[in-house]
Amino acid sequence: MAEVRLENVTKSFGGKTVVDDLNLTIRDQEFLTLVGPSGCGKSTTLRMICGLERATSGNVFFDGKPVSWLPANKRDVAMVFQSYALYPHKTVRQNIGFALKMMRVPKATIDEQVLEAARTLDIEDLLDRKPRELSGGQRQRVALGRAIVRDAGAYLLDEPLSNLDAQLRVLMRAEIKRLHVDVARTFIYVTHDQVEAMTMSDRIAVLRDGVIQQCATPEEIYERPANRFVASFMGSPPMNFVTGALADVDGVRMFRSTALSQPIAVSDGQPADVVLGVRPEDVALSPTPVEGYRQGRVFVSEPLGPDVLVTVRIEDELLKARVPTPFRLGHDAPVYVGLNPERLHLFSAADGTALQAPRDAA
Amino acid sequence: MAEVRLENVTKSFGGKTVVDDLNLTIRDQEFLTLVGPSGCGKSTTLRMICGLERATSGNVFFDGKPVSWLPANKRDVAMVFQSYALYPHKTVRQNIGFALKMMRVPKATIDEQVLEAARTLDIEDLLDRKPRELSGGQRQRVALGRAIVRDAGAYLLDEPLSNLDAQLRVLMRAEIKRLHVDVARTFIYVTHDQVEAMTMSDRIAVLRDGVIQQCATPEEIYERPANRFVASFMGSPPMNFVTGALADVDGVRMFRSTALSQPIAVSDGQPADVVLGVRPEDVALSPTPVEGYRQGRVFVSEPLGPDVLVTVRIEDELLKARVPTPFRLGHDAPVYVGLNPERLHLFSAADGTALQAPRDAA
Amino acid sequence: MGHHRHHPPHLGRLHRPPLPEGKFRSMTTVVQVPLRYRVPFKKIALYVLAVAFGLYLVLPFYWIVAMSFMHEADAIAVPPSWVPVHPTLENYLGFVNPDAAQELVGGRAVSETPYSLRNSLVVATATALLNLVLATFAAYSFSRLKFRGSQVLLLLYLLTRMVPGIAIIIPFYLLMRSFGLLDTYLALILSYTTFALPITIWILKDFFRSVPRELEEAARVDRCGWFRTMWSVFLPVAAPGLVAAAVFAFMTAWNEFMFALFLTSTTAAKTIPVVAANFATDFNTQFTVMAAAGVLAVVPPLVLALLFQRKLVQGMAAGSVKG
């Protein structure tokens, strides 16, 4: 029920700018995820949207109306704090029900909703404990519970699942998604978990040092990162980058580096110094020579469960490849490396902006 | 420099047992990871090892000597707290250097080491801030820094990377590993991140409700889970489970459920009621019929970046398959499902213990 | 999957409370006017209150200050003149120049004032410190350890403070006399310590309680023994409480009168309240000199307060623990 717009929002702490001229519109009912390296200003942005922090300059609009001067308690937003901020003097039940109590919801309704939220979060049997007596993950769930019982215009969730185990996280993710559908409100989500970001979001905004790098759908971000930073940031294990240059060899446009020489389809008028990007899953390995593959040697291989992450050394360059389990070559074994030509990224070596990306999203 | 042994350790909080008769030996210089659902007693176990909590019964031994009565400051362990526990009145520099100061390390050495740790953690420019001026991830890194500057007999790390972005986490993981190699001490690590657990550990101990389910190498845990719980807990997306029965059909031992009928090699003398487990990556999908594949219909597909997680419905059962991107079938499209016969798990329906697992680790 | 998770296959949607329409439902209804340049009511209220309290606190004292710069006759003039019309320093002169004190009522008191200020400072500071040390130990036990008899002990501490001083002054005097401590700092320090200790323990135990346990644990892991933990981590974090307790003990000692009167007799230990009392006799009261002495008596604690006020209002454990 709310479109949230940040207009030229800047936030400084004593001279240090942590959010820099941010412009971002989160559409009504959108699920937007904020990602970015630690300390890039995600929490600060949420806090400004929420009204806990006032922007040094710029404005926040809800549904087109400026709210910069509206205190948080009048903004009708729910928030999960990164640090939980549970009320230590209240039981879990009171913690979760507090906002409802503030809205003068009848006692019985509160109880019912708290119970239901607790069930969803699997903390039903902890309802009468104080936060002090909970484990880290349990506290985080209480913090989440405090937000999900609410009926707010916008939900801000600051890494709400970071301390939960994978199982639970999957479940909680589903619950949050379902809540999003159910209440049809705007969600702004901060996470460090790429799977979360990729699977849950309508759009992802990538922040770096307080500046938005790209704001687009998950596919777009993954497939067509706007610059090298986004490309490297999204995707784990991260994209391989090889510095080199473009050259025309026999009328074929080629990317060349010490180790690689790869034909590449690219429009004209690009700078010569470029960086080639290729994701590990787009690197194929073969124990036997294959046409167009380069020979390298296995440097190290790490099992990731279903896959194996193999680092291959070609000349002086290291390339990571993600191949399905089993992979049985040992250190220094010769291996042949091929790059999926359809899924190559090219960035300017100078400023890192994307020069080309796979034409076609997966 | 220390073997840590827990012997019949039990911990109760006011009647509620949270760690139950735990027996665990962490070998000298081992990297052991504790995993388990939120609230299963991981932190409590660490705290008992560390000496912050006294076991209700049972004993903790360091190098064979009982230390149950030794206070934390005499145990020579370093610890990253799940809740960070930074000293609010000290700067980042002082926080990190505090333990060294306590050990009367010369000032210059402290400064040097702190700086080095800060560089490793990428918080060099925050050294003179107080914790309250840091972002969540930065705080966590300070907490980590406090442990890594130390020269301790054992390092206990309670989810030290949960609030870091993927990039940083990969780096930090490597740093911790490197530290482990460098100092050659015992590491006990708690994480919810399976990749972390799988890639870093010598052994993984899976905890559930305060009871150890399995303690083995990552491969073992992944390939030969001791019971259904371990199987379901490790691996994301989790293993598929299909309840059914064993039957001899035409002399071939078959697993049968409503939806499936799968030949399976299994020793005799097993109970009839069993649960079949298969990991999503061991489920193959084909748009066209394949010999031995069952027909199902696509229920939902979720892109995970390099892979797609496809949920297929066969009769009334849902099976998840993880297949490489791209996967282009839409909802309700018919699809053919095959299980990798070499990678099937079988569990007793009654108590969940593993009856068989893939013979051969990947 | 964990046996303890029994999620219904399809979780029903959360029931939302039927909220009064238009009141909280959405921010669209809340944000009706662009609240851009809101009058900062809170700030205004804050300043109004601050000024009101400031006046309430300072006006009576101001009168003392003003009087201390007046001649006796002006001080009791009708209507009063709010600033000294014939300002004079003569009320203060005696304190620095004993000869000038001779002619005043309570001239001896005037000459004793500097000593008594010194005595008061020594006694009050020592009391505050001794109190902090003793109370820190005890308060720690109440805030961190579960032990049998804790509640009773807490009450007992209080009880010792509840018997009015008047009932124990004579036996106390006897006790101090038998210790040979009459007219010494120690007598005063000890008696004020016993007065302030129970309350200090109560004050500190509360503040200690709000220091996150994890901090202490972290310090232990960082190889601090208990004392070191207290000194380097626990106490600095509990600083506001310590300052409050110290101020309490200091002030208790600073303005206590009766015990000081009974236990001291010479400038060796007489404190400022005892000496100040000498400015008012049955026969005469040298208002203005007494006011000057009062002003002098207020200055040291006030300076201390200014020095320590920052500690008192610093937040305690911001940013240190998560959860």
Next chain:
Amino acid sequence: MSVLTERRPLGDNAKAWALNAPAIVVISLLVAYPIGYSFYVSMQRNNLKRPRAKRFIGLDNYKALLSDDAFLSALKVSALFVLVVLGMTVVLALLLALVLNERFRGRGLLLSLALLPWAMPGVVNGLMWRTIFDAKTGALNGLLTQLGLIDSYQAWLTSGTGAFLFTALAQVWNTLPFSVIILLAGLSTIPSELYDAATVDRAGAFRRFTQVTIPWLLHPLLIVLILETMNAFRAFDTIYVLTGGGPGDATTTIALLDVQTVLTFTDFGLGSAYAWVITAITLLISVGYIGLLYRKGNFEV
């Protein structure tokens, strides 16, 4: 692993008592005897003016109190005084502490001012109020006249109610600092993120106060209540200087009566009995406060 000896450290019980030992030693060494002595004296006929009549009379002093009009009237005055002073002190102190807990210009100054009444020696303080409330030359009269609020100088302390209220006012001024400091220090322990959370949970300023501030302040408030009750019950200096307990009995509190009995009438027996009645009453009230507030405020972060 440096030392790995199996040496049992002290249990919580022993540790706690060890930690309390210094305080217990100091307190019992110094006040156990006086307190015991005074209790013993309270069961004596013991008037210094008649040393030969001294003897043990059990609870007779206490029994006599029941029919002692002066005592009963003083008890009533004291109760009222405690009520008025405590109420005003707590409200004003809370308000002032809240103000001081905000950031604004001049906060340090105001904080120091808030300590000021505390730093003043009782006699100076008494003199100050006397010159302020003085009927002939008082500053209050001067001020109110100049402001045009009264026509002529008033004798504020000559009516029972007036004397009562004005002494209470002076007493509040004096006892405010303690409460302010304790409450302020209490406020500073409240993590600001709790206010953030409560604000986001739509609690307005008032509800943040009742839901976050008050629960955190319960224990400091408990101390304030106990100590201010104690103080008000024992208030002596200010009352003595301002009214001497008059007019009539209007401001003769039990503490005043007690001091007078002991020091002026030198009746130690009766005076000690008064003192123990004061002790018993304050203890009872304190236990009441504790029962009311201790549990609720007893939580850990």
Next chain:
Amino acid sequence: ACSNGSGGGAGDGSVKFEGWDYEATLVQQNLDNFTKTSNVKVNYTPITSAQYVQKVVAEFTGGGGPDALYVYDDSLAAWVEGEYLQPIDGLPGVDDVYAAIFPGNAEAMTYQGKRYGLPYYTDSNCLIYNADILAKAGFSKPPASLEELEAQAVKIKSMGLLEYPIGLPAQLSDTWWAWVWGLVYSSGGDMFDDQQAPIMNTTDTVTKDVLTWLQNAANKSKVLDPASLQLLPVPVDNAMKANRYAFTIGARYALRDYNDPQKSKAAGKMKMALVPSLDGKVHGTISNTRMYGLAKDTEVKDDAFKLLTYLGGFDASKQPYTAKFWFQQRGLGFAYKELAKDPEIVAALKKFADPAIYAQLAEIARPRNVLGVAWYTEFETEMHKVVQGVLSNQTQPSAAVASLAQTAGTLKKKYS
């Protein structure tokens, strides 16, 4: 200084001497002079006057009392009973002193037939009036009777010179209200007979009549300032000095200040007269005596008594040296009859009072006759409250005297 044994004293051979803190600097000077001449060391401790009695009591109780000390006549009985003091009968010069002082003072220093003190100073109550205001109202003579006093006050009031011409210190405090006694004694009445039985409600109606007069003055003619209820002696002094009252009843020495141009705007206008009586005749007035006493347990009795003699007795030239010293320095009243004729004294006296009236007051003054009873302090305290009731019109004089008599009875019983 007082840590040894139960004997008290300074323990180093010097005389431990305590007094309330009036002009402690002068006292010290005087003592230095004594030490110089006698070679007796004196260890002098002044004590806050408001707590003097209490502290001395504590010291004696604790066994650390002084060797010589100031004693109020009010405290004498209790301190003797408490065995703090020893009689000085028979010690050298005592008889001479007692023969040379006014009988009232001698009486005040005697308890149960034994003498306990040498006089420090004495004073008696008088009517103090502002002659200037009286003159403006057309009076050239001070009132002799209470009726006259009221009439003059009414005139002053009606002329608008003062709203309330009469002021009295009637706030409760631990000091006694001399003016009540003064009024009763000036009219020839008493509250107690010689056996300390209350007579104010029976045979002697003076108290009741005085109270009636007070009530009328305060409430009917409204010439007595109602603010008196919150006035201690010092504020009354201030008001007198500021010409804000025409009359008060107070001690003679107050005039010294009142007539000191440095301190008083009314300097030169203030005069003293006998306390007006009901019938206009001269009957008497009240006096008090402050004395030097000798501790019972002193170990330096000889030196202590030497000090006592220096302070309260005659010097080598048969002169009451210190008494004279005090009068000259501060105008403190003297107990020695002869001093009234001393030319130096007269000269000094003339500066602020009429020597004749001054002397007459000393002659007719007598001490309270209930000083010796154990319950005197309680009675005095109760009396203040009762008089406050009368002044504020809440108690009728008849009820007041009844209540006083009853109080005396109760106290007597309690102390028997």
